[in-house]
Structure formats: C-alpha cells, structure tokens
Amino acid sequence: DTAVSQTPKYLVTQMGNDKSIKCEQNLGHDTMYWYKQDSKKFLKIMFSYNNKELIINETVPNRFSPKSPDKAHLNLHINSLELGDSAVYFCASSQDFLKPSSTGADTEAFFGQGTRLTVV
Amino acid sequence: RKEVEQDPGPFNVPEGATVAFNCTYSNSASQSFFWYRQDCRKEPKLLMSVYSSGNEDGRFTAQLNRASQYISLLIRDSKLSDSATYLCVVRRSNDYKLSFGAGTTVTVRA
Numbered sequence: 105d106t107a108v109s110q111t112p113k114y115l116v117t118q119m120g121n122d123k124s125i126k127c128e129q130n131l132g133h134d135t136m137y138w139y140k141q142d143s144k145k146f147l148k149i150m151f152s153y154n155n156k157e158l159i160i161n162e163t164v165p166n167r168f169s170p171k172s173p174d175k176a177h178l179n180l181h182i183n184s185l186e187l188g189d190s191a192v193y194f195c196a197s198s199q200d201f202l203k204p205s206s207t208g209a210d211t212e213a214f215f216g217q218g219t220r221l222t223v224v
Numbered sequence: 225r226k227e228v229e230q231d232p233g234p235f236n237v238p239e240g241a242t243v244a245f246n247c248t249y250s251n252s253a254s255q256s257f258f259w260y261r262q263d264c265r266k267e268p269k270l271l272m273s274v275y276s277s278g279n280e281d282g283r284f285t286a287q288l289n290r291a292s293q294y295i296s297l298l299i300r301d302s303k304l305s306d307s308a309t310y311l312c313v314v315r316r317s318n319d320y321k322l323s324f325g326a327g328t329t330v331t332v333r334a
Contacts, residue, residue: 146326147268149322211256215269218267
C-alpha cells in the first residue's frame with residue numbers, strides 16, 4: 105500500500121487553466137504539506153496543515169489554494185496557471201511532532217511520488 | 225541568505241571511496257537536523273536524523289556542529305547505489321516547517 109499518494113503523476117496544461125492535484129495519506133499522520141521543487145531542484149514549502157488546520161502559508165500567490173477535507177487528504181488547487189508554475193509538486197505527511205510525547209520517529213516526513221506540472 | 229545551504233557538487237567518486245560534504249544553516253534556533261536522499265525523478269526519503277553527539281548508520285556518519293552551524297554527512301565504502309542527491313533538512317523548535325537545502329549530488333562510478 106502506498107503511504108502517501110498523489111494524483112496525477114504528470115499534468116500538462118495550458119496557461120490560464122485551473123487544475124487540482126490530490127493527495128492522500130494512509131499513515132494516520134496529523135500533519136500534511138505541499139512542497140514545490142523547481143528546475144534547480146530546490147524544495148520549497150508552500151503549505152502545511154495540522155488536523156485540517158492551516159499552519160504554514162508561505163509566500164505563495166493567491167492562485168494556489170489548499171483544501172483539507174479531512175486529516176488524511178490535502179488537495180492543491182491552482183487557478184490561472186502561469187508558465188512559472190511549472191515544477192514538481194510534492195505532498196508529504198508527518199506525525200504531529202510538536203506533541204510533548206513525540207519521539208524522533210515522529211519527525212520523519214513521508215513524501216508522495218510527486219506531480220510533474222508543465223504549463224505550456 | 226538561504227536558510228540551508230549546500231555545496232551542489234557533483235561529487236564523482238569511484239566505488240569503495242569515502243565521500244563527505246557539509247551543509248550550513250543560518251537560523252541558530254534550528255532544533256532538528258536530517259539528511260534525506262532523493263533519487264533522480266523520485267521523491268525524497270529520510271536517510272537519517274542527525275543527533276548532537278553524531279551518529280552512524282552503517283556506512284553513513286552524520287555530525288552536527290552547533291557552534292559553526294553546520295552538519296556533515298560521510299559515506300564510507302561507496303556503492304553504485306549511493307548515487308543520488310542528498311538533501312540537508314533543518315527544523316526550528318516549535319515549528320512544523322522543514323527547510324530543505326538544494327541538495328548535494330553524488331555519483332559513484334564503477
């Protein structure tokens with residue numbers, strides 16, 4: 105069973121379109137993330153949710169909107185796609201390592217296989 | 225200045241060699257440190273956590289130097305399968321955010 109799964113794996117779309125990427129984790133984790141990896145391979149955090157609550161919202165254009173219907177899912181919707189949005193988007197999850205009872209194992213982030221988005 | 229900086233490499237080494245590289249972090253409030261491994265066109269995966277006293281996991285040794293704000297990774301007896309990009313990751317205390325370096329590419333040749 106895949107621990108963190110995201111769909112689609114590849115997405116090619118035209119500028120100006122709206123698209124969504126879905127992410128689901130079956131690890132029972134409390135925290136989920138979206139990261140963007142650009143052509144220089146730099147992984148930059150976009151959003152983090154803990155128990156469906158938005159915790160981190162980095163400087164990301166308003167065209168990007170995350171939605172967490174439950175703590176096992178964190179979807180990413182992108183409006184009015186631009187050429188510069190082309191990148192690999194990774195979803196990840198981890199246990200709630202800020203709990204007092206957290207152990208070192210709780211800090212590991214498990215990543216989905218990535219969604220390669222190409223805007224043409 | 226980036227929060228986490230790494231020498232991008234590439235480090236090209238023969239099988240059996242030892243390779244080592246560092247990562248520096250800018251925020252002294254950083255609390256937890258990790259090395260992740262990312263194979264080409266794959267997702268990052270945790271290689272090992274880095275503890276204050278340094279730690280080993282098989283052929284991999286990680287060190288932390290808080291005074292100089294850097295961590296290091298050493299790979300002994302390199303295997304072809306060690307070829308990958310190694311990502312340095314730090315987390316501040318009381319913060320969910322994992323900050324990644326841009327990665328150090330290692331290529332092990334036969």
